[in-house]
Amino acid sequence: NAGVTQTPKFQVLKTGQSMTLQCAQDMNHEYMSWYRQDPGMGLRLIHYSVGAGITDQGEVPNGYNVSRSTTEDFPLRLLSAAPSQTSVYFCASSYSGPYRGHETQYFGPGTRLLVL
Amino acid sequence: DQQVKQNSPSLSVQEGRISILNCDYTNSMFDYFLWYKKYPAEGPTFLISISSIKDKNEDGRFTVFLNKSAKHLSLHIVPSQPGDSAVYFCAASDYYGGSQGNLIFGKGTKLSVKP
Numbered sequence: 001n002a003g004v005t006q007t008p009k010f011q012v013l014k015t016g017q018s019m020t021l022q023c024a025q026d027m028n029h030e031y032m033s034w035y036r037q038d039p040g041m042g043l044r045l046i047h048y049s050v051g052a053g054i055t056d057q058g059e060v061p062n063g064y065n066v067s068r069s070t071t072e073d074f075p076l077r078l079l080s081a082a083p084s085q086t087s088v089y090f091c092a093s094s095y096s097g098p099y100r101g102h103e104t105q106y107f108g109p110g111t112r113l114l115v116l
Numbered sequence: 117d118q119q120v121k122q123n124s125p126s127l128s129v130q131e132g133r134i135s136i137l138n139c140d141y142t143n144s145m146f147d148y149f150l151w152y153k154k155y156p157a158e159g160p161t162f163l164i165s166i167s168s169i170k171d172k173n174e175d176g177r178f179t180v181f182l183n184k185s186a187k188h189l190s191l192h193i194v195p196s197q198p199g200d201s202a203v204y205f206c207a208a209s210d211y212y213g214g215s216q217g218n219l220i221f222g223k224g225t226k227l228s229v230k231p
Contacts, residue, residue, distance in 0.1 A: 004159070033218070035221075040125075040223060041223060042120075042122075042205060042221040042222055042223040042224055043160070043205065043207075043219075043221040044221070045218055045219070045220075048218060058218060090159050090160070092159075104150065104162045104165065105162070105219060106162070107152075107159035107160045107161070108159050109157075109158055109159045110157070110158070110159050
């Protein structure tokens with residue numbers, strides 16, 4: 001199993017550009033989520049999904065869109081990048097996620113994004 | 117307002133000694149707590165967890181203690197090894213309280229274990 005994979009590892013964008021951060025997992029996990037990590041801020045939840053076709057907002061959803069057309073993939077879209085979106089982005093997944101209550105989330109290696 | 121607090125940004129410990137990392141929380145509805153370890157340029161990896169019905173959970177060198185009345189948990193690493201040097205995140209979830217089990221993270225504590 002590859003676990004949770006993320007591409008690209010690093011990206012530089014100009015303000016106003018759009019891009020999609022890819023996330024895939026091969027563990028048949030129902031729950032997937034996106035976090036951003038900023039210096040001194042810990043990890044903050046952007047969006048999450050409890051299964052294919054179902055998504056919901058987390059703590060910091062503004063400026064980001066998600067969709068979940070398959071169990072394996074959960075892309076994060078930046079429609080118009082802003083310098084405030086410079087961060088490290090982590091995707092995570094767990095077997096059944098919030099509806100079982102006590103599940104361990106497995107994280108990908110992260111995407112480092114710089115918006116100029 | 118922060119619901120999960122790790123008030124020590126960093127901790128330095130000698131190899132072989134005990135490392136104690138602390139975490140406080142404000143939401144009494146939290147019912148599951150986890151510790152993650154993160155090395156630079158890698159994603160967080162799960163370390164150990166504890167349910168609110170327990171006050172201690174042990175896994176090898178790692179032990180987590182939960183004090184519900186004080187809304188406090190701690191991670192003990194004994195003995196500490198240089199490979200334990202990483203950032204440690206405390207996380208909590210409250211499935212029945214409305215967060216649907218999504219994890220809420222503290223800001224992390226950077227542990228340095230010196231040989």
